[in-house]
Amino acid sequence: MTRISGTFVRSLRPARSSGGSKRMNTWQSIRNDVLERIRSREWEPGELIPTEEQLAQEMGCARATVNRALRELAESGIIERRRKVGTRVAATASRRTTLEMPVIRTEVEAMGAAYAYLLTSFGMAEPSPEAARALQLDSNQPLLLVKAQYLADDQPHCCEAIWLNTAVLPQISRDDVTETPAHEWLASNMPLTHGRFAILADGATGDCAVNLRIPEGTPVLTIERTNWSNTAAVSFSRQFYPPQHRLVSEE
Amino acid sequence: MTRISGTFVRSLRPARSSGGSKRMNTWQSIRNDVLERIRSREWEPGELIPTEEQLAQEMGCARATVNRALRELAESGIIERRRKVGTRVAATASRRTTLEMPVIRTEVEAMGAAYAYLLTSFGMAEPSPEAARALQLDSNQPLLLVKAQYLADDQPHCCEAIWLNTAVLPQISRDDVTETPAHEWLASNMPLTHGRFAILADGATGDCAVNLRIPEGTPVLTIERTNWSNTAAVSFSRQFYPPQHRLVSEE
């Protein structure tokens, strides 16, 4: 490295206008290069690929840039990385995708419809077996059960049931969930550290069928959500959407 | 900065064993710090937070570290970033979660069940309206329609229909999809650049009900997938899962 009057002259980024054949080394280009080598089976599933150091040298860029590219691929589940061992092409073509879980108010308003939230039930109740299992609590310890529905232009858009573990929560009153969903109250009153989603198809039953104004047994898209605050189970909820509702992800 | 015998002595990482009160500045700790300030409403939804430069100075770390922390938060949808403008707390509490979309073989074998793939139909057909719309093609241009089902211990686990745009695909024969799913053939024969998932609940109909051995109208979890290779529409598929099947994501 050459030093001039107290500062560095580092190897400059390749000039774009110099008409040369130097190629850009963005992390995206490196990611694409790696992806193409995987697709073409130059590197096969389960196989170790070169180390970051080797790739950086080969591609003429910094190791950090290779790291950035490979990190993205690892987050997509395309490669698997372990210290000391190296980086492998994932053995199975499993893929991850990111799903938008919107707040229902936003979702409804994005449709250009009038949003309304309606509390339909509030009180202590023994948890359902699913709720107890999800929260890892005894099924005879009563929890706060809040039921509500969401309307879009007065048509049922979604209904939900949420069990709240009052043992670990600040005082919550009916007023707190009369105007705004329990999830919003939770988000600003508990530091939620992690959670779990499950998505399934189920037939509408009981309150769900009534609130959504659909016959019993109609397919409903069901989203279960469990929230934790460190080691404390905080809440378990089920939201039900009538047919035609889609969860969408681009990638 | 002090220079000694041709090299730098930079400000060293805080020593852990020096008994001092210096705290570590990992990107995770900065992310958590920012998260806590958002949760506590120190920074409210819609509000601009300090610039990377300011945060780096305040927290005593490099801007790149702040950038890494904020990038993660932006990817989760918690904050929104725009050049020249700055970083805002997301106005809506919308959340993103990453979903595992496993290859079915892996999924079945993880259950400890015997996996089997069965081709049930192969031939040119006019696309359904949904398929034509998803692929942005004329509905009178015939596409290759491949139907298949997956078994776990000889019980139906999932069935699928996939439309392939032969106009942009290499030659594909029945043999290519007799033993292995069309998706696997696609993955190694086309450079897929982007795609789209939709998840919904629907009632089983026709072939789907027959193949899954369930009554018509039974709720089935439906996963639609559209694949693109640059600007070319490549495939549209629908996979159907019987009730009780769950898509799960941890976060």
Next chain:
DNA sequence: AAGTGGTCTAGACCACTAA
């Protein structure tokens, strides 16, 4: 003990965009 990925730093330039 040694190899590999994970991360931090200081500095630089670039890209986008509101004013």
Next chain:
DNA sequence: TAGTGGTCTAGACCACTTA
């Protein structure tokens, strides 16, 4: 045109894991 995020670099140290 100026301000902010996006990225690249060279170097360093750390963390985890296998040998």
